[in-house]
């Protein structure tokens with residue numbers, strides 16, 4: 001099975017990044033996790049990106065806050081799919097990171113999830129791998145079925161509770 005690379009711009013992004021690490025683990029997907037900065041370690045970030053295909057990586061998750069150029073810098077150096085996670089850091093609540101991550105020039109896309117959306121980034125990465133992995137695809141379908149059952153149960157519970165109040 002292909003791996004997923006997770007790269008964060010600073011150790012301060014770790015609490016958000018762990019949502020992606022833990023979600024990938026739930027799907028049994030192996031992760032390569034690194035702290036590398038587009039600004040503070042540009043050479044290492046580039047070297048890491050160039051190594052990914054040789055490491056059997058099928059998708060990359062890049063997390064950064066503020067002037068969040070990491071996902072774009074990774075995308076500039078690979079044709080692997082890059083998923084960007086804007087991190088809320090500094091005084092602007094993550095809007096700065098969202099715009100820095102999502103507003104890529106034509107030709108170099110970054111699939112950007114919500115501010116702090118590391119769990120969805122991991123699920124999207126699993127979906128990328130699942131295109132050519134039937135077992136992963138089935139796990140995704142099972143998870144969708146579980147979500148559906150949970151919502152229908154909540155729907156039933158609230159209506160039963162309201163009926164009991166009326167009685």
Ligand code: RP5
Pocket residue numbers: 008009010011012013037063064065066067087089
């Ligand atoms: C970004 O700046 C990092 O991704 C982090 O979200 C933010 C702040 O970094 P630190 O100053 O906490 O290292 O590059």
